[in-house]
Amino acid sequence: MSRSTIRSGDPKKVSTDLFCLTYGSLVSQLLKDSDTPEDVNKQLERMGYNIGLRLVEDFLAKTASPRCLDFKDVAEKIQSAFKMYAGITPSIVNWSSASDEFSLVLDNNPLIESVELPDNLLNLKYCNILPGIIRGALEMVQIEVNAWFVQDYLKGDATTELRVKFIKKLEEALPPGED
């Protein structure tokens, strides 16, 4: 997000190509630096987590949204965050009966716009930064979740499906004086 665009009143407009290519070079560099694709998955998740910790403040500052009171709220917030930061609106599907688990279906995911996975990298979760971001961001608002891919377009599935599971509310980290 460049500074000049913030001032001109446009909250964010940057070419998807640039975003996609930068991410691509990050992943390929990680592949060069580590031994196995599994390592890269882990690295990406960790990087995403650290991004999430910071990104959530940006989201809260710009949307002034109130605290989520149920997991449906959380799902909608994540959806609007995807709209804000990636320019796509994933659909929320496959709720578990206890309403503690849902899937985000990402059609036209900007991260994979021009990507094909070579055969030797079938273990690589190319977009593994996304579950990390979700986990980190929710942890900052005292919600612990698990997030993982169940379907991956790059591996021949029809679409990309990201599953999010609620684990617990982090009461001990709740700041006092919350409405």
Place this chain on the structure above:
Amino acid sequence: MVIYSVLIISKSGGLIYHFDCYSVDTEIEKTLSFPLDLKLEYINQRITVTFGQRDGIKVGFALLAINGEDVNGRKLGDKDVLDEILNNEENYPINLKFGIPKLTTNEKIVLASMFHSMYAIAALQIQAPKNKDGSKSKSSCSGIEVLETDNFRLNCFQTLTGVKFIIISDLSPINPGSKESLLRKIYELYADYALKNPFYSLEMPIRCELFDSNLQTLLEQHEKTGVTTM
């Protein structure tokens, strides 16, 4: 409306940012003769006027300098101010400078964590009030949002992640809602210029020039127009 300072307190109660925009100049210099008609005492590592207000030197002022030389705690050079200098008639007439002492960084950190705890105490629900229909009201109270004294007002805004943004300003009554929007704008600046700086680590003091300069622009603008548009 004049804003005196802006503070940011982290989730754990540490002061991570403070910015003093405006300070009232209270310093006053007087040449005095023996015996001194002010009562001075050593309180909180400062020589403080405790009694005998005169010529603008008020109770609570600290002794800042003697004959142009800065006082350091109880000492001036290697001499004890109270015992060796002020009690010695040979040193008179003497030129003394008084003023409201500036808070040191350590004191600011202490005050910030004190406010953090006060905020938490305020948020405790001491008596659970019941609504008319018998249901319990909200599960907890919010903390301190506004704190007013006879010469300043403190506005506090806590984010969902637990960071507190505080502005201390004068008591001008115009447009009370403008403080909340100003605090939100400061939050946006924090998200943009502190958190997006890859060299800033979370929960640590903010030392980012871009944040400083943008905050300054925001405050200047706010002071001029009384509204926040950015």
